[in-house]
Amino acid sequence: MPVVKDIFIALSNNKFMNESAKRMGPALGANKVVAGVDIDSTIETVEKLNMKGISCTLDNLGEFVTSRQEALEAQQNIVEIMRRNYNANIDAHVSIKLTQLGLNIDREFAYQNTREILLKAHEYGNTFVNIDAEKFEDLVGITEIIDRLKGEFKNVGTVIQAYLYDSMNIMGKYSDVRLRLVKGAYKEASHIAYQTKEEIDQNYIKLIERRLLTAKAFTSIATHDHNIINHVKQFVKDNNIDRNSFEFQMLFGFRTDYAYQIASEGYNFCMYVPFGQDWFGYFMRRLAERPQNINLMLLDIFNKKNKGKITFGATLLAGVSILIVGGISLLKKK
Ligand SMILES: Cc1cc2nc3c(=O)[nH]c(=O)nc-3n(C[C@H](O)[C@H](O)[C@H](O)COP(=O)(O)OP(=O)(O)OC[C@H]3O[C@@H](n4cnc5c(N)ncnc54)[C@H](O)[C@@H]3O)c2cc1C
Numbered sequence: 048m049p050v051v052k053d054i055f056i057a058l059s060n061n062k063f064m065n066e067s068a069k070r071m072g073p074a075l076g077a078n079k080v081v082a083g084v085d086i087d088s089t090i091e092t093v094e095k096l097n098m099k100g101i102s103c104t105l106d107n108l109g110e111f112v113t114s115r116q117e118a119l120e121a122q123q124n125i126v127e128i129m130r131r132n133y134n135a136n137i138d139a140h141v142s143i144k145l146t147q148l149g150l151n152i153d154r155e156f157a158y159q160n161t162r163e164i165l166l167k168a169h170e171y172g173n174t175f176v177n178i179d180a181e182k183f184e185d186l187v188g189i190t191e192i193i194d195r196l197k198g199e200f201k202n203v204g205t206v207i208q209a210y211l212y213d214s215m216n217i218m219g220k221y222s223d224v225r226l227r228l229v230k231g232a233y234k235e236a237s238h239i240a241y242q243t244k245e246e247i248d249q250n251y252i253k254l255i256e257r258r259l260l261t262a263k264a265f266t267s268i269a270t271h272d273h274n275i276i277n278h279v280k281q282f283v284k285d286n287n288i289d290r291n292s293f294e295f296q297m298l299f300g301f302r303t304d305y306a307y308q309i310a311s312e313g314y315n316f317c318m319y320v321p322f323g324q325d326w327f328g329y330f331m332r333r334l335a336e337r338p339q340n341i342n343l344m345l346l347d348i349f350n351k352k353n354k355g356k357i358t359f360g361a362t363l364l365a366g367v368s369i370l371i372v373g374g375i376s377l378l379k380k381k
Contacts (some may be wrong), residue, residue: 048322056234059331061110077330080300081108082322086131089322092299093132100310101318103139104177104296105132108323109147115156118149122160124323126167133171140175141168142319146264150188158192165200173202175225180206182233183240197224203263208232209251210240218254227267227296228254232332248275255279259288267317268294268299276309290314298333301340 048376055310058064082092093103109117109126132139141164161178168174189205196203204225207218213229218226230247231240241247252275258266259282268279276295283290287366289340294315297306310316321329334340 051338053234055331055335055338059110059328059335065110065327077326080298080321080330080333082299082320084322084324086322087127089128089320090131090135090137092320093137094135096318096320097138099307101306101316102294103137103318103320104142105139106142106144106179106319106321106329108145108321108325108326108329109144110328112147112149113152115149115152118147118152119155119162121147122164125164129164129168129171129174132174139320140177142177142179144179144181145189145192146181146185148377150185150192153186154191154360157188159194161192162194162199165196165203167198168202175202175204176200177227178203178227180203180208180229180231182198183211183235186211193221193224197221206269207254208240209254210235210247212240214250214254215257218258221264222261223263225265225267226258227269228258229269230272232336234335244265248272251275252278256282257295259283262292266293267296268293270296271302271305271321273305280314303331 082089089105090100093105096103105128107121107128109121112118112121125143129141132141143161143164145161148157148164150157161176165176170177180187181189193203193205204227205221206227206229207214207221208229210230211217226334228251230251241250251270255266255268255275256277259279268275270276279295281292282288283293290313294317295306295309296317296319299318299320306316306318
């Protein structure tokens with residue numbers, strides 16, 4: 048299992064694969080988990096989800112931003128989606144990644160880009176802006192920027208990754224800031240993060256309970272894990288916690304029926320909806336989390352209608368073949 052996870056994580060970090068994939072548009076099953084490449088199709092998806100009582104947080108996909116120009120384009124895309132959301136009067140906000148806004152180019156530049164987004168958010172109905180958690184190596188930069196912004200803006204929030212040993216302390220700093228709690232999606236070293244599912248789940252539950260009992264701001268519990276979700280439902284009931292102080296979140300395309308069911312039970316529910324050309328890294332991280340998601344890829348490859356799209360170049364095909372063989376053998380072992 049860890050080997051398969053490592054392969055997918057390595058692919059997600061491969062710049063050449065990401066660039067090649069960007070040129071061809073979502074393929075290999077990614078179209079099931081990416082709402083669309085453009086804003087129009089993304090807004091259509093949001094409207095459908097809103098009709099089910101589900102709000103959305105939109106992620107303008109983007110990896111490997113290395114120039115100021117790319118970071119500024121990402122910023123403009125994010126502002127544009129906020130403008131379009133506002134004009135379409137849909138229930139959606141944005142989730143942004145500071146690496147996409149130039150964090151690894153120049154921290155001050157990334158701060159200014161993010162601040163500009165928050166100023167525009169104010170114009171567009173004071174919409175909420177979530178700053179996603181990324182790799183541990185980016186945590187200091189992300190935290191520094193959030194600490195500067197949270198004094199000036201009320202509509203900014205961030206994410207706590209339960210796999211980090213230090214997550215409880217980090218969360219403690221943000222009791223008055225809207226937070227999303229997740230298990231954590233990247234591969235981190237054992238001196239930084241818990242490695243086993245049991246340890247991560249245990250810490251995740253501790254964080255959720257502490258947060259729901261003590262926070263002065265809204266909380267998003269972002270997981271597809273029914274054991275955690277059931278635990279939370281029972282915990283809020285036992286502790287008389289206001290349902291409007293939190294929501295559940297899931298990623299678009301995963302456990303959709305389950306998401307609809309939770310929303311229909313009267314819980315606040317928000318779907319994380321990624322869109323854009325830069326789908327590859329995001330998709331590989333989803334496969335790393337749950338290699339069974341390789342089903343999405345297999346179904347698409349064997350769907351004759353899509354045969355023409357599978358022209359990714361020799362390197363990607365070779366990589367994908369290895370993944371498929373690895374995935375199938377993993378599934379057989381289960
Ligand atoms: C809305 C949202 C936002 C996120 N934002 C961030 C972020 O900013 N930074 C970050 O590092 N990570 C983020 N993540 C990813 C997160 O950290 C986890 O990597 C990811 O959610 C997988 O963990 P899990 O909690 O879903 O449970 P897992 O431990 O992956 O799954 C637990 C169990 O749930 C069931 N299950 C899970 N998925 C499925 C499925 N598709 N079908 C059927 N059963 C399933 C299985 O029984 C599985 O054993 C986000 C996740 C979500 C949902």
